[in-house]
Amino acid sequence: MTVRSFGARLAEEFSAGRHxxxxxDPHAPLLAEWGLADDAAGAERMGREVVAASAGIAACVKPQISFFERFGSAGFLALERVLADARAAGLLVVGDVKRGDIGSTFAAYADAWLAPGSPLEVDAMTVAAYMGFGTLSGAFPYVxxxxxxxxxxxxxxxPEAREVQAARRADGSTLAAAMVADAEAFNAAAFGDEAVGSVxxxxxxxxxxxxxxIETAGEPAAELVAPALPVLxxxxxxxxxxxxxxxxxFGRLxxxxxxxxxxxxxxxxSAGLAERVRTRAEAISAALAD
Ligand SMILES: O=C(O)c1cc(=O)[nH]c(=O)n1[C@@H]1O[C@H](COP(=O)(O)O)[C@@H](O)[C@H]1O
Incomplete structure (x- = not known):
């Protein structure tokens, strides 16, 4: 069976106008506002409601691992159930885990979050490449x-981003621009014939x-010449x-x-959740269609 790339699945969402x-993010005060306990069951309930409200409306959901991790193993079980709901609803899931490590151990993080059949399998994860873009290579076979x-x-x-990410490397590019260039180079090499890249x-x-x-001047259509760079x-x-x-x-991006x-x-x-998701979804498609 041919596996569709993450970029191809994103492209489908964008074609349907979903962005x-x-x-x-089950913050304690939000759980209280929802009348839910600040525990794993509360986080699970909020997560599953967001999934239900987002299916067919949002392009993806993004669980933030910290809010589940604070409940230990019960939190991970809660997250697994949220992920199962999202899969069943056909929603893309970006695991916001912000992982980064030396290559040999980063590979195990990739196994945890990206390996097909893993209990915590998601479609994409957030990663930090401040130890070098090459440290991500353990994830590349999954990609x-x-x-x-x-x-x-x-x-x-x-607000603290600038002191690190606007700093210049020996080659003169900012750290931020270098991450963009590395992602674009990966996409060009691995997904050159696709409309949207997977990194x-x-x-x-x-x-x-x-x-x-980071240059944003231009129209999005030009950026879609291929492969477009996904931007979270x-x-x-x-x-x-x-x-x-x-x-x-974001201009061209x-x-x-x-x-x-x-x-x-x-x-x-919880009462107005579906309406809030719908109005934000409509607002972003309108903003990008202009
Ligand atoms: O990787 C992320 O998702 C992320 C990166 C970033 O630069 N800033 C940022 O806010 N986030 C995450 O995006 C979410 C933003 O939440 P709100 O500020 O409540 O909309 C949180 O889960 C953050 O951890």
Whole structure:
């Protein structure tokens, strides 16, 4: 059986006009607001409700591992159930695990999150390549042959990002721009004949990307010449960026954009969740269609 690449599955979402990535971040105050206990069962319930509200509306969901990990093994079991629901609903899942390590141990993280049949199997995971892009190589067989994806932290949405990620390497490029270039080079080599690559980057929507040496000028259509670079963009909503401005913020990088909102979708209780997911999904497709 031919396995479809992660990029091909993303391309299908984008063609259907879906660009929202709904975050699953069961913060303690949000669980309280939902009338749920701050325990694994509460986190599971919130996660499964987000999955149900996102199916067919969002392009993907993004569970943040920390909120499950704090409950130990019960939290991991809760996450496994959320992941099973997402798979059954046909939703892409980006595991927000931000893994990074020397190559030999990073490979085991890749086995945990990307190996087909693993209890924690997701479609793509967030990774840190600050120990060198090559440390990610243990994940490449899953990406090339098993339809998996990576999102490499490049210019993150937090205010402290600049001191590290705008720093220049010996070759003159910023660390952030080098991550983008490495991801693009991987995609060109492994997925040159596809519309969308399978290795993407994380670029914060809160940033002036030009100051990180990342060029956004141009239209998304031009970027889709192939393979387009998937961009996971957190920072909308609670961190201050407006989803309506996504087209302006990302320019040519808007073609393969996944816009994430977590707290702004989750806050307000369970009752209005489906409506909040729907309005954010409509707002991001409108912003990128303009
Ligand atoms: O990799 C991420 O998802 C991520 C990268 C980044 O640069 N900034 C960032 O906020 N995130 C994650 O995106 C989510 C943002 O949540 P809200 O600020 O509540 O929308 C959290 O799960 C963060 O851990």
């Amino acid at each position: 929202l990535c709904a975050g699953i 090339r042959d098993h339809g998996k994806g990576l999102f490499v932290l490049a210019a993150t949405s937090n 993407g980057v994380v670029l914060g929507a809160t940033l002036d990307l030009a100051t990180f040496g 963009a957190p920072g909308f909503g609670a961190q201050g960026a407006r989803i309506e401005d996504a087209g302006t913020i 808007g073609g393969a954009l996944l816009a994430n909102e977590s707290r702004s979708i989750l806050s307000g209780g």
